[in-house]
Amino acid sequence: MKERILIIDGSSLFFRAFYALPLLKTKRGIYTNAIYGFIMMLENAIEKVNPSYVTVCFDMKGKTFRNELYEDYKGTRQTTPTELEQQWPIVRDILDKMNIKILESPIYEADDIAGTLSLIAEKEGFESILLTGDKDYFQLVDENTKVLLTRKGITEMDIISVESIEEEYNITPIEFIDLKGLMGDSSDNIPGVPGIGEKTGLKLIREFGTMENLYSNLDKITGKKLKENLENNKTQAFMSKKLGTIVRNVPLEVTIEDLKMKERNLSELSEMYREYEFNSLLERLPEEYHKADIEITSKALFEYEDRSIDELIKLIENEKSFAFKFITDGKIYESIKPTHIALKAYNNKPVIMEVNDNDILKLKPIFESSKIEKIGHNLKEDIIILMGYGIVIDKYTYDSKIAEYLLNSTDSNYDINNISNIYFNEGYKDLEELLGKGKKKVAFTDLDEVELKKYFAFFLNTVYKLKDIHLGKIAEQGMDELFYEVELPLIEVLSSMEFTGIRTRKSILDEIGFDLEDKLKELEKNIYLEAGEEFNINSPKKLGFILFEKLNYPVIKKTKTGYSTSAEVLEKLRGKGEIIDYVLEYRKLSKLKSTYVDGLKELVNDSTGRIHSHFNQTVTSTGRISSTEPNLQNIPIRTEEGRLIRKAFLASENSLLVDADYSQIELRVLASISKDKNMLKAFENDDDIHKRTAAEVFGVEFEEVTPLLRSRAKAVNFGIVYGISDYGLSQNLNIPRNVAGEYISNYLKHYEGIKNYMEEEVENARKKGYVETILKRRRYIPELNAKNYNIRAFGERVAFNTPIQGSAADIIKIAMVRVYRELKEKNYKSKLILQIHDELIVDAHEDETEEVKALMRRIMENAVKLEVKLKVDMEVGSSLYDTK
């Protein structure tokens, strides 16, 4: 018995598989039907043929030698669908894990390689089996060469031998070449002779054998039309024959021996099968590979085990990933030292153990390893803790909180328990249920040991359970770049910003505070005098009573609970009595005192002398970052009294603050995505955009635009971004509604592209249910289907505004990641410390300021490519006051 070699026409099989099966897709959104069909056919063939040697031949992209002969060879082929194209590299990967060699050539096609190989095999005494869906291979069949032809579907195949060809066609295999020369082949765009199909072709070949013989005996042809066609297309017929002839002397760099079947990498193969959800293929593997590595059933959800730190480290070293969470004894940011670590090494039960500093340092090599993946939930907390130990985390690849936020940015609670309930319809307790709330809140360390371990077992098991589901959805929604290139690396950036903080001098706040207090006392005295009695000025209710009942000022606006006393209302009462001015001033100063002097002082960390604000990545529905405890994104700047607060925020020792802000980023984004010609032109010319808008909307020469007109135009520009209404604009500018309406219609007439974009975006959102930013960040807008007009109108404004605000957020996030990365990689001492939506602030060492400025400008201005240039303005100073 001769040894067999199985030679597979990979390209043919791949296409056949794709069209034979429905468009299968994994839960991660990857198309797999061609891969699955291909591997199934390959496995079936191997089982049937039992070969000792195997190889797969592929066609390469691009022209082959046949195109030299005939320019239009395969000219009618349509481009491969992308759903198929994407599956290509995966098949190659699987073949690699199977240790099956791939043969391909830039000049020859798969069938030429297969033909050559089968000839060599024959000479060396092997039997060749050629697996293909292409009947052209029949010409290769002989005593030692058989074709395994795929039939319908992916399971059935026919063995084609010399005998079966004789029987079915009554010609010899080699005569198929001549047959093809006559018939042509529409799929390869080989012309052949017109009027000759399989039937006539076969008849002629049976009678004459070769084309040469046929043409020497044309007089014997009886059909007049047939004879004429043969005569007129002789050259074409011989060219077709040549095109259809499989080349059998392709120079090959491999020997048969190189193609010997080898051991497969079963563990990697099983992993791939699981990843692509090929369960039936998985079952064909030896039993120990059947089970998924991680299968956490409801029962196992709370299971954990106890190990020593050294055992744990050993365990992790041999695994590819682990999930972890540090547990602290209270408010996590106040006590940077964890009391416990919860850690689940891949495919093992979670371990929850007490740790000391030494234990954590033992884990340093593991956290810093680029080989072991780390995953978690709200990793920012944990990365900050690691930073406290001088540990620089590497290769963290998944955060379930961030992932869930990307998939649904409008939720308010991303506790692991909530997410578990959403995806698995089961959970345990959220933090509030576990620890209580308000006064009764306890620390993790106050929990019973079993309860603590149970919770964190659930926590880490759930992180693993969520991983594939989340990543699948992220891939499916086209958010891979957003997740892997932006949000994930941003976690470390925000961690560093929090960890570093901003130097804040309490004594400056004290000074401002004393000054404010004096002024407030004076104002208070004056207000009581005007009111004729003492009352709580900070109580809108009492103030309302004084103003509108006792002093009888006209009521401008009411709230749900009574009279409105907002600044907007008081502004309208200005000039009607001094008390109004006093109250406005009092309000302003008291806000400064309570929020920005007293509030901030409390949050200066005594040991660092810095404020470590929290930057939250999962709060806003548009993709912006938010800042809390304190909010450093709303430090006063618009009035001089408020701005003074900024004097308390300082650069570090021997450093300067470099403040870089994007100029008009939202309007630039709007210009870019709406492609409005006039707005694009304005930015191209580097015009003052508000002034330009004023000129257009108010119909005056650019040079004639007054400051008032410019500021009104500025309000219109902002209004447009927010999804303007005439009423809203009229309120904002304190002008009549019809005038505001006029402004808007002039605006939209001039910026027609914006008008169209607004309409298209809303329509698009209604159809899809969501809108997207430039990085495909998504926001669902269920409000668009509301019956209530207000809610629906809100949905429309959001549909229009979110892509603008969100894309601007995408852009600055990209810039943050790159600035952080470059500062880190080049070992600068300077640190990124603040982000204020369109502005980045770096605490830059004085030796580095010039480099930092250049670096920031370069990165920020080139963060993305838009239809307009991004422009950055910069200031340097020793305090936040001086950088404006």
Next chain:
DNA sequence: TCCGTCACG
């Protein structure tokens, strides 16, 4: 805990 108010982009 909610509301009104006001600080920011």
Next chain:
DNA sequence: ACGTACGTGACGGAG
């Protein structure tokens, strides 16, 4: 005819 500009967070007062 509807009610009225997008996104946040913190504070003090009132229930």
